Amino acid sequence: MKYNTEVINEIAYMLAEMLKNAVLVQQKSEEGVVRIAQIETGMREALRQIGNQALSNLLSSLQTTPVAEIECECGGFLHYQRMREATVISVFGKTIYKRAYYAGCSCKKGKVPLDENWD
Numbered sequence: 772m773k774y775n776t777e778v779i780n781e782i783a784y785m786l787a788e789m790l791k792n793a794v795l796v797q798q799k800s801e802e803g804v805v806r807i808a809q810i811e812t813g814m815r816e817a818l819r820q821i822g823n824q825a826l827s828n829l830l831s832s833l834q835t836t837p838v839a840e841i842e843c844e845c846g847g848f849l850h851y852q853r854m855r856e857a858t859v860i861s862v863f864g865k866t867i868y869k870r871a872y873y874a875g876c877s878c879k880k881g882k883v884p885l886d887e888n889w890d
C-alpha cells in the first residue's frame with residue numbers, strides 16, 4: 772500500500788495536538804511531571820484506538836447497498852435480512868464492523884458475501 776505523505780503529515784499533526792492537550796491536562800493534575808515514556812504509552816494506546824476505529828469504518832464502508840436477494844449455493848434464493856455486526860481480532864484489538872446478511876432459503880443456510888470476499 773502507498774500512502775499520501777501530505778495526508779499522513781496532517782493526521783500526525785492532529786494526533787500530536789490531541790496528545791499535547793492530554794499531556795497538558797495530565798501535567799496540571801500531577802504537578803508538572805510527565806515522562807517521555809508516559810507520552811509514548813499514551814500515543815501507542817491512542818494509535819491503537821484510532822486504528823481500531825479506522826479499520827471498523829473501512830470494513831463497514833466496503834459494504835455496498837444490499838440487493839433484495841442473491842442466489843444460494845443450492846440453486847434457491849437468499850433474501851436480505853439486515854446489517855449484521857461481525858467481530859474480528861485485529862492487531863488493534865476486537866474490531867467490529869457491519870455487513871449485509873442473507874437468509875431465508877429453503878435449505879436454511881445463511882450467507883454473508885462480504886465476509887466470503889475476505890475468507
Ligand SMILES: [Zn+2]
Pocket residue numbers: 843844845846847848876877878879880
Ligand atoms: Zn439454499
